[in-house]
Amino acid sequence: MAPIADDNRRRLADFWDSSRSYYEQAAAANPEASPERQVLLGYLRDGQTIVDLGCGSCENALWVPRGCRYIGFDVSTAALVMANEQGRPGVRVRGDGALLPFASESVDAVLSTYALEHFHDPGRTFLEAARIVRPGGYLLFTGSAWDLPYEMPPSLDPGRRLEVAVRRLGRHLLSGVDGRHRFDTVPEPRVLTEGYVPDADAVHVTQSWLLVRFLRAAGLEIVEHRSLPHGPEPGGARGLYRKALRLVPLWRRAWGNTLLVARRGPELSTPSYELLPL
Numbered sequence: 567m568a569p570i571a572d573d574n575r576r577r578l579a580d581f582w583d584s585s586r587s588y589y590e591q592a593a594a595a596n597p598e599a600s601p602e603r604q605v606l607l608g609y610l611r612d613g614q615t616i617v618d619l620g621c622g623s624c625e626n627a628l629w630v631p632r633g634c635r636y637i638g639f640d641v642s643t644a645a646l647v648m649a650n651e652q653g654r655p656g657v658r659v660r661g662d663g664a665l666l667p668f669a670s671e672s673v674d675a676v677l678s679t680y681a682l683e684h685f686h687d688p689g690r691t692f693l694e695a696a697r698i699v700r701p702g703g704y705l706l707f708t709g710s711a712w713d714l715p716y717e718m719p720p721s722l723d724p725g726r727r728l729e730v731a732v733r734r735l736g737r738h739l740l741s742g743v744d745g746r747h748r749f750d751t752v753p754e755p756r757v758l759t760e761g762y763v764p765d766a767d768a769v770h771v772t773q774s775w776l777l778v779r780f781l782r783a784a785g786l787e788i789v790e791h792r793s794l795p796h797g798p799e800p801g802g803a804r805g806l807y808r809k810a811l812r813l814v815p816l817w818r819r820a821w822g823n824t825l826l827v828a829r830r831g832p833e834l835s836t837p838s839y840e841l842l843p844l
């Protein structure tokens with residue numbers, strides 16, 4: 567059985583298609599390129615071709631170097647129409663990230679900001695991104711991450727926190743031991759029944775260390791992997807607790823969003839992976 571049934575995928579696509587306010591909120595939150603976007607944009611050069619994966623209303627088109635060929639790619643028609651209305655530069659393509667309609671090795675970089683947690687088949691989407699980038703080109707990602715097993719996106723019912731934490735911890739330990747690739751998925755995100763709050767539509771519980779390991783296995787070199795704090799580090803007992811958990815190698819970059827830069831090598835592999843519903 568697919569971890570996210572076709573019916574729920576359709577309902578999610580309907581949500582993105584019907585919700586202009588979702589993109590208006592994003593636009594209001596992005597009056598200028600945030601520090602993490604700036605880091606990613608710093609890898610781009612004039613003359614390059616860039617696909618922005620899960621581009622929304624193409625805010626990033628405002629900040630890429632002017633000489634770049636920007637291609638916004640998203641599953642939402644509403645978002646792409648908004649980008650047109652707002653006169654964003656570049657071209658737009660509608661589709662699902664699990665199957666990118668671009669030739670292999672045809673672009674210099676795939677940029678993806680705040681969309682990693684929305685890909686219903688993250689393994690396939692990341693392999694697609696790697697496929698279309700030329701050798702030496704970059705994957706430039708930032709977005710929400712929940713590296714610790716007890717952290718979870720608002721798309722999951724908070725009443726299931728303990729059950730989810732135990733299940734995720736088990737999967738972390740297993741993945742640490744057997745080295746296999748596993749992506750945690752949310753089969754029925756709360757946005758479908760309870761309306762929208764940020765990340766109530768997340769379907770991939772992004773864990774940055776798993777993503778890094780998967781990209782390495784696919785033939786990419788990790789150039790940067792950081793966590794971007796949501797706020798100042800707490801002091802006292804909470805600060806010490808964080809420091810202690812960060813001693814565990816898997817959780818070194820726990821708390822905050824993730825920023826990941828990977829460079830494609832000459833050859834790609836297609837590591838197998840499992841999609842595991844929570």
Ligand SMILES: C[S@@+](CC[C@H](N)C(=O)[O-])C[C@H]1O[C@@H](n2cnc3c(N)ncnc32)[C@H](O)[C@@H]1O
Nearest residue numbers: 582592620621622640641642662663679681684
């Ligand atoms: C939170 S928005 C991010 C928008 C923009 N990148 C930004 O930085 O503000 C997530 C976007 O991912 C898109 N998305 C979700 N699933 C997708 C998929 N399978 N393929 C392509 N785009 C997808 C949604 O339509 C939405 O526009």
